[in-house]
Amino acid sequence: MPETGLSSAPRFSIVVPVYNVQGYLRACLNSLLEQDFADFEVIAVDDRSPDRSGEILAEYAARDPRVITVRHEENRGIGAARNTGVARASGDYLLFLDSDDTLTPGALRAMADRLADSDDPDLLLFDHVRSYWWHAVKPSAARELLAEAGAEVFRPAERTEFFQMFAVVWNRAFRRRFFVDNGFRYTDGLYEDALMVYTTMLTAERAVCLDHACVDYRQRRHGNSMKTPGRKHFTIFEQYQRLFEFLDGRPDLTPLRPLFFERMISHFLFTGARESRVLVQDRPEFFRRAAAMYRRHKPAGFTPPAEVDALQFQALERGSYRVFQAVNLMSRTRKNGQQRLRKAQRAMSKRATSGFYRMQLKRPLDPHLAVFSAYWNRTPSCNPLAVYEKAKELAPHLKGVWVVREDLVDTVPDGMDHVVLNSQRYWEVMARATYFVNNVNFADTVVKRPGQIHLQTHHGTPLKRMGIDQQQYPAAVKGMSMRKLLERADRWDLSVSANQHTSEQWERVYPCGFESIDAGYPRNDVFFRAGAQDVLDIRARLGIAPGRTAVLYAPTVRDYQVGYVPQLDLEKITRELGPDFVLLVRTHYFYGQDPHLQDLQERGALIDVSRHPSVEELCLAADALITDYSSIMFDYANLDRPIITYADDWETYVRSRGVTFDLLSGKPGDTPGAIATSEDELIEAFRSGRWDDERARELRAAFRARFCMWDDGHAAERVVNRAFLGIQDPAPAPLPLAERTVAPSPREAARTVAGVVLAHAGDASPDQPDVELTS
Template identity: 45%
Template sequence: MPRFSIIVPVFKVQGFLAECLDSVLGQSYTDFEVIAVDDCSPDDCGAILDEYAERDARVRVLHLPENVGLGRARNAGMPYAVGDFLFFLDSDDTLTPGALRAIADRLDETGGPGGPDILVFDYARTYWWGGTRRNALAQVLAEAGEHTFTAAEYPKILDLLMVVWNKVYRRDYVTAHSFSFPPGYYEDTPWTFPTLLSARRIATLDRICLNYRQRRQGNILSTTSRKHFDVHDQYERVFAYLDAHPELAGWRPYLHRKMGEHCLDILAKPDRLPARDKDEFFRRTAELFHKHRTGQPVPGELRILEGSYSHYRARQRAVAVGDALGRRARQARGVAAGRIKRGWSWMHEHRALDPNLAVYSAFSHHGVLGDPAAIHRAARDVAPHIRGVWVVREDQAEHLPPDIEYVTPDSLGYRRITARATYFVNNVNWPWTLVKRPGSVHIHTHQGTPLKYMGADLQGKPGARYGFDVPQMLRRADRWDHSLVANRHSELVWGRAYPCHFASARTGSPRNDVLVNAKPGDGAQFRARHKIPRDHTVVLYAPTRRDHVRGGHVDHFDLARFAEDLGEGHTLVVRLHPSLADGPARGLGLAELHRRGVVVDATDEPRVEEVMLASDALVTDYSALMFDYANLDRPIVVHADDWGAYTASRGAYFDITEGAPGHVSHSYRELAWLFASGCWRDQESARLRAGFRARFCEFDDGRAAQRVVRTLMLGEPDAPESIPAPAAGERDVLTGMR
């Protein structure tokens, strides 16, 4: 008996069907059966299904003699299911890699007799133009906790999209309650509400297991049709279920409100109902709303259902007019505020610069981080008379230490401070609205040693510079006075990538001072915070983003498998590229693996230096983190399984596979062997790392931050003076330039 019976109703999806089936049959977890129901599809779907059934014994095809619709096609497949759990997969959607394994593991984790009645997992919308967006209510799954619950114990579970395909159902539970799908549109409604409300044990999985395809055309719920009137019958079935189960009577007010909201949402959509039918739809909705009213007060937004359609139309027009007036008022306020801010700036720009005022920012105002933070700390010690003010986004301000003075972007305080400051320190460009005043000093720290193409070098890489205005970026870089470098390689690259008039300062990277000066025990707080045993070998995996992949993220190997292959006494710590922190990448398994203790997700750790200090080795692909990590003189493995594609799309200043700081793996098999054999830290690894350190840690001596303050802010001759950026002819000597 298989663990899962995956029921796939099929109708007019011949362009997507193979991708759907391949995503199932290619799963690493193989204990399942596929029951594909050909709903008398008029295209080649039936033939495609038969071909798959011939190739794979796990696929069984049921050809229906007539088209019965999505719900009844699912019903037709259920009697043939023998799996422990039912999974209803739409034939244009796909499973994500490792989805069934993650679902099976979560079912085991929430075990007990027979397991939960329902397991709810996460999904992502994948759009026809290539974009991906995670379920906006994913937090509901994360907050549900590790144990099972009922809908009454955690009613937030009902806030999720009421669909059948983001859940698996214990077959015995479905059979015992005789659940089935009705005909018509919105057939998921009278299935999901009864199944969730009656379930005694519900579990959640905070992982994206399914890609919900958003087709440009073909979604029946986006089709203009009278079939949308089916929603009324579907809610009648939901209320009939409540009538048959008195123990669920307490849910009636909730479902009454939900029904009203759902129907009004359909009515408000411009592409759902023919204009001539909207009056009738409103009337039938109002009748249903009145029929099932409860003693509870009617929510304000639903009181419109107690009136007429003409009143509804009048309110809609009023809302539209109000929205238009609101937009105009906001625009007017914006214009007025802009004038006030410009006048404020003009007033302060005509005052003398404050020689003891410095403004700091990092990573587009995300907090006290990176090189600017290290310089700010040094300035407090070396030059306490220089007042340091940070520019920080409003949503990040609450995370600041209490002794940090800050302003928010484009506020009046920001305008006043930036108009009079003498020193500006940033690791990205300041906004174009910031005008550089004569006498001010702009110090650009960059974000590490460059491997991939940057700045003007992206002109020949249209994919990498998509949405990136190179000329505008260079105009902003024209404000730089000093460009910090940790090595001669960076000096040559920045001179070529940013053909501006700055001087190159051989100071080293200030944020790397803590790595150069590392002491035993540094990083212990990180280990303790994440409950990593003191005697464990910590392997940090830090992949970079991919410009040639929509969304920027690619899973190059199975993290759970790598963590397992590392063996006892090892902990795998994963840190994604910051640009991927808020996307779907973590939902594809990392968040769930972190919750289960398989790996440690350090993506949200604010100080990457602390993560590096807590680790014993680094595995990366082409991340600039390797140049910083080399200062620790700890083993580094470069996993370069797509180096050709990466360089073709982004470009690189040299071949990292030839000049690596350690061993290079080109496949997961090679990566696993390096750690299993111990070669990751052998003499050859140390030899390669020594050469890399000599080349790229040249100016990192542990005093970079103080050197910046003393030489570039106080004018002391503590270090080599800033030198002009190399001229055009000198830039061409850079190794690997083309």
């Protein structure tokens, strides 16, 4: 067993500031709690994060006493969050880990060993790697420098080569007494890391190095504050002013002033040249501020080092922005931006090949026009249809138009306005609509104009890996361009989520700038609106005889297979279950009609519901669900009816597609009910009653608590309020699970309707006509 260290002060206090990282926070915390060295505490500071990061912290703190959570009542910034963490820390050493990064396996053990061997120095410098969103991993530039230091203990002020390391606080450990006794505190604003790194390095008497890559530094595609342009980047001048004030108080460090002057000016040049940091209109002022700092702090006799562009330093010293532009620093950035703009314009021109479309793009947007589509322009269905129907009620000023493939036009309900894909009217509505609603992505040919709002409703809770995670699974990617996928996701303004798990996954695997609507899935509202008669009417339309137990079998697609390959011997299953059961079989919509299924249906062995237009109706009609890895399990769980997981190829599926949690773990919250990994086990589950015993019901309850947290019959209302009516905090708030009224099971529905019939029969006089039943 690893040592816990809970009886005395821990070896490490790991301070984790938390803000808007719900998609990454679990990975960060797991990387800490799964370390083989356990003598540490985690001080997680919720800096009033607007997402659900605080709930994640509470969950981890409840199950591991090493996680200590602190919440700021107002957002104060990363520096203040770190200061709060330091004030609560009790460990021998302080570590600062950003909440979207992770510790590598064995990192704490390696740190602890080096510190023990070095008699507890003031600082420990260690290595890191960079992980990019496309899953490339690159070593740091300091790898050789750290390795060459070996076990040497040194005074950092005398070893200036270590000031060339990446100036961040998460690639080093600080002895807590050294940190606190010297009064170190983080300052407000960006670039606080550089100030802290330099002042602690200049103060420390003893430091050692560790050439173990301890931190995995995540390079996020979106959401990194350092890559968001604005005036906040001007804080860099205040941070370096503080550094030179520190140097002013340390005459013994005067020989080092040229080094830090060069570091400062290089940092200014690097920052000012990036569009992701300083806006074009702010660059003249940024230049003037940098030039003033140059003149104020230039050491006597300073000469720019050979490794930097001396012309840039000289232009800055002269204070002429015109001269500065002439040496191509700022102009090179502007040229790159112009090249990117021309590239985007050429791409747009290539996409918008239709002259008619280009003409329509010049017309004003129609503020009342909304375009809807589902499943790559198939029959209107799923979340988009539920949003469309609710919008007719709550936002009647909107005109909704559906995009449908030409071969499916006949399936569009009467009275529903629609356009045929790639028709002239299609190009017109795509150019002029203000709102776009889809459960997949619109085509690459669609140009998103300023003012248009894209609502991505999705069509399932992700058990399988999605988005950029698919890059690790070639069978799932099948030549998919991640660049194009993310360009499509970049068009999303709003993303609907059914539960916290989904919100976290979408944020991480689609690293784009959308806002999550944590509302539940609109398509599931019907589960809370349908009554007993509705359930019986659906069963009658499907041909389910009264009294029979209907089991819906809905497997998902297999990325490693070509075409529909049945996982079950359906004829055997129906025979073994007996006449009291009827199997409803729904193949994945990727597949065409299966002749074998049609033959079995004609022989009365089962009912093929693969082409039924509403999967929600099938769920309402079914007494139980058999599925494998399909997201239908998360929706069906709302009905609180038995779910049987049939997983005969789990290992293969995990290797070929990847999963976000262990469906077969049998742990509450992971597994929705009984599990079968073979046909015989599946048959046994029904014969023994295991498919709906007490254990299955307990698992189902935990699964519902985790994945049905927001579905309560009002999801569409919340989505319409936020997307079309602009209500920032759309009501109503989700009802607690125990207070929701869900559609009755078929057996309950039959008893309810029978009871109503008997009641009416007892009340009716001989002259009275029969009373018509309604749900």
